[in-house]
Amino acid sequence: MPQLTYREAIRVGLEEALAANPETVIMGEDVGAYGGSYAVTKGFLEQYGEERIIDTPISESGFVGAGIGAAIAGMRPIVEIMTINFSLLAMDQIVNLAAKARYMSGGQMTVPLVIRTVSGGGNMLAATHSQSLEAWYARVPGIKVVTPSNPADALGLFRSAMADPNPVMYVEHSLLYGSRAEVPDEPYTVPIGSASVARPGTDVSIIAYLRMTPVALSAADILEAEGISAEVIDLRSLLPLDSGTIIDSVNRTNRAVVVEETWEFGGFAGEVIAQINERAFDSLDAPVLRVAGVNVPTPYSRPLELLTIPTAEAVADKVRSLFQA
Amino acid sequence: MSTQTDLTIPRAELLTLLRSMKLIRRFEERSAEHYARGNIGGFLHLYIGEEAVAVGVISLLREDDRIVTHYRDHGHALARGLDTAACMAELFGKATGVSGGKGGSMHFFDVSRGFMGGHAIVGGQMPLAVGLAFANRYRGQDSLVVCFLGDGAVNEGEFHESMNLASLWQLPVLFLLENNGFGMGTRVERASAQPVIHRLADRHNIRSRRVDNGQDVFDVREATQTAIDYIREGNGPYFLEIMTYRFRGHSMADPLEYRQQHEVEPWLDLDPIRLLTARLHESGLATPDEIDTIDADVEDEVNAAIRFALESPFPSPDELYTDVYA
Ligand SMILES: Cc1ncc(C[n+]2csc(CCOP(=O)(O)OP(=O)(O)O)c2C)c(N)n1
Numbered sequence: 001m002p003q004l005t006y007r008e009a010i011r012v013g014l015e016e017a018l019a020a021n022p023e024t025v026i027m028g029e030d031v032g033a034y035g036g037s038y039a040v041t042k043g044f045l046e047q048y049g050e051e052r053i054i055d056t057p058i059s060e061s062g063f064v065g066a067g068i069g070a071a072i073a074g075m076r077p078i079v080e081i082m083t084i085n086f087s088l089l090a091m092d093q094i095v096n097l098a099a100k101a102r103y104m105s106g107g108q109m110t111v112p113l114v115i116r117t118v119s120g121g122g123n124m125l126a127a128t129h130s131q132s133l134e135a136w137y138a139r140v141p142g143i144k145v146v147t148p149s150n151p152a153d154a155l156g157l158f159r160s161a162m163a164d165p166n167p168v169m170y171v172e173h174s175l176l177y178g179s180r181a182e183v184p185d186e187p188y189t190v191p192i193g194s195a196s197v198a199r200p201g202t203d204v205s206i207i208a209y210l211r212m213t214p215v216a217l218s219a220a221d222i223l224e225a226e227g228i229s230a231e232v233i234d235l236r237s238l239l240p241l242d243s244g245t246i247i248d249s250v251n252r253t254n255r256a257v258v259v260e261e262t263w264e265f266g267g268f269a270g271e272v273i274a275q276i277n278e279r280a281f282d283s284l285d286a287p288v289l290r291v292a293g294v295n296v297p298t299p300y301s302r303p304l305e306l307l308t309i310p311t312a313e314a315v316a317d318k319v320r321s322l323f324q325a
Numbered sequence: 326m327s328t329q330t331d332l333t334i335p336r337a338e339l340l341t342l343l344r345s346m347k348l349i350r351r352f353e354e355r356s357a358e359h360y361a362r363g364n365i366g367g368f369l370h371l372y373i374g375e376e377a378v379a380v381g382v383i384s385l386l387r388e389d390d391r392i393v394t395h396y397r398d399h400g401h402a403l404a405r406g407l408d409t410a411a412c413m414a415e416l417f418g419k420a421t422g423v424s425g426g427k428g429g430s431m432h433f434f435d436v437s438r439g440f441m442g443g444h445a446i447v448g449g450q451m452p453l454a455v456g457l458a459f460a461n462r463y464r465g466q467d468s469l470v471v472c473f474l475g476d477g478a479v480n481e482g483e484f485h486e487s488m489n490l491a492s493l494w495q496l497p498v499l500f501l502l503e504n505n506g507f508g509m510g511t512r513v514e515r516a517s518a519q520p521v522i523h524r525l526a527d528r529h530n531i532r533s534r535r536v537d538n539g540q541d542v543f544d545v546r547e548a549t550q551t552a553i554d555y556i557r558e559g560n561g562p563y564f565l566e567i568m569t570y571r572f573r574g575h576s577m578a579d580p581l582e583y584r585q586q587h588e589v590e591p592w593l594d595l596d597p598i599r600l601l602t603a604r605l606h607e608s609g610l611a612t613p614d615e616i617d618t619i620d621a622d623v624e625d626e627v628n629a630a631i632r633f634a635l636e637s638p639f640p641s642p643d644e645l646y647t648d649v650y651a
Contacts, residue, residue, distance in 0.1 A: 029508075029509070029511070030509045030510050030511055032510075033510045033511065033512075033515075033582075033583040034509055034510025034511070034579075034582070034583055035510075035580065035582060037509070055510075055511050055515060055516075056516075057477070057480035057508075057511070057516040057517065058447050058448070058477045058478065058480050058481055058508055058516070059480045059481060059482070060481075061482055062480075062482075085446070086446070086447075088446075089446075089481070089482070089483075123366075123367060124366030124367035124418070124429065125367045125368060125429075125431075126367065126427070126428055126429045126431060126432055126445070127427075127428075127432075128431075128432075128444075128445045128446055128449075129367075129368075129431075129445055294645060295649075296645055296646060296649050297427075297649065299426070299427040299640070299644075299645065300366075300367060300415075300418055300424075300426060300427055300428055300429030300432070301418035301419070301420075301426035301427065301429075301639055301640050302366060302418050302639075303418075303639045303640070303642075304418075304426070304427070304639070304640055304642070304644060304645050307642060307645055308645070
């Protein structure tokens with residue numbers, strides 16, 4: 001099995017999509033001449049030409065909406081929004097058009113569109129450029145939201161997103177691009193709506209997604225040394241959510257901590273906890289807890305920013321608290 | 326290009342213009358060094374090459390006028406007289422920074438000087454400028470708002486919405502477009518169906534003008550003064566497009582693969598600081614000694630700013646929770 005970085009895995013997915021369908025185009029800000037602001041599409045313009053690798057003006061509402069329109073017309077476009085922060089300017093098109101066209105037309109329209117974007121903090125980019133907004137989109141029926149945490153899932157989920165007839169928000173994390181791991185050689189997919197057991201364990205389930213998955217895995221390492229066996233569940237998709245895998249894990253471990261990078265209040269962790277309470281209450285030996293981002297706009301200053309994002313140590317601490325009684 | 330040095334400007338003021346441009350240049354060259362050393366993080370967008378625009382425009386403003394700008398804001402801040410040390414401390418993420426360390430390079434603020442922020446969402450600063458100008462007009466004040474924006478911003482909906490509102494309501498706002506040829510790696514001609522950007526103002530019934538050589542601080546000032554007079558007379562908004570060039574990459578992370586050195590060279594010859602220095606020499610308005618004194622003085626100021634930034638404390642952890650709400 002080859003070792004690929006997260007960035008390379010996404011590139012493989014993009015190249016497969018371009019090869020598979022001549023009506024697949026990539027459009028977004030600086031995807032061409034600049035090579036993509038995270039260098040994911042570097043060299044594509046030279047290779048595929050400007051008919052298919054399209055540098056758009058800085059017009060998020062316009063070009064995301066145009067991607068939706070092209071998809072409704074039957075093309076299979078891939079739209080890149082440079083970061084999820086800028087998706088706010090396109091939110092109307094995503095929420096009011098992409099998510100509703102199928103339903104509101106009584107099933108006459110489909111929107112086979114992949115929207116790639118980048119989420120997360122930790123880069124000292126301050127409040128407007130450090131947000132994790134994927135959970136907002138994961139509240140909207142009609143779109144799907146996937147959040148790969150490693151190279152193999154990045155490719156497998158990308159393939160599924162391209163094969164899906166619905167609009168899929170494919171959310172990457174800026175701090176994962178350089179991470180490297182094995183990616184299977186054979187053709188495989190990761191179905192949308194399937195969580196994975198990233199690490200098996202018996203004493204507690206730590207449920208995470210995107211960059212919080214590696215954080216949860218580090219926490220599990222710390223805990224192992226203390227004799228606590230933590231299972232790590234990587235959600236991989238937020239919408240649809242694979243609650244089966246979560247419930248199954250909690251039924252075995254009887255304890256759970258949910259980890260989320262961004263604001264705790266009203267967050268995705270709350271949804272996961274509600275589902276556990278509804279469906280696995282009887283197997284719980286302790287309340288389900290969460291570790292999430294601090295409810296403030298992200299500050300620039302490094303020492304302050306570091307306080308806003310969950311760490312492995314904080315996750316381990318929260319898990320320990322479940323065993324003290 | 327104006328071939329003559331504007332002799333109506335007092336000599337002391339000419340030297341101030343030169344000093345202000347040099348301060349911006351050295352501030353940024355040194356901040357790039359400290360970025361490389363890891364003392365500054367995040368994005369750092371340098372204004373190097375565009376100094377004549379900020380200095381030319383802002384030197385004509387009154388204290389009660391206000392400035393709204395984008396993330397490439399160091400030049401505007403220093404030209405407005407924000408404390409150099411506090412600006413450097415902001416880049417270092419220190420509690421003594423202009424935004425308390427919470428904003429960083431892209432988000433300088435100093436409301437006491439009418440500096441209403443660097444804003445990092447492209448085009449997002451424009452409605453703010455409209456609102457500030459609305460308040461001026463509502464209160465019958467003749468102060469105005471200058472809204473800096475880049476050529477890339479004109480393709481956002483907020484650009485057109487703001488232009489229309491300002492014109493419809495006849496608000497005292499100067500839209501100051503810094504056309505440096507690129508939005509990140511995308512050339513203006515590849516992003517705008519109307520590449521002569523100031524013509525977009527026609528559509529909104531806003532008077533506009535283009536300054537072909539924004540490297541010449543006198544040209545910038547002449548056009549800006551016309552615009553300011555027009556606005557203060559109560560005629561509503563004005564749109565100035567100033568042609569300039571960013572000598573460096575979009576940010577420190579820019580691999581700069583989208584432009585060739587041979588197209589950059591001619592612009593480097595139009596270095597605004599060298600142009601002004603040469604003119605002051607030629608016209609005998611400044612001796613080499615005087616220029617050296619300015620250089621030494623600027624160097625001291627920037628060194629002191631770096632010392633201050635290094636020695637200042639980081640914000641205390643309590644600061645995380647302050648100012649989320651008033
Ligand atoms: C809404 C939004 N989209 C995209 C970006 C990313 N971005 C930051 S600066 C920039 C280019 C802006 O170019 P321009 O307005 O010409 O200003 P310049 O950088 O040349 O000064 C882009 C695309 C952003 N900050 N906000």
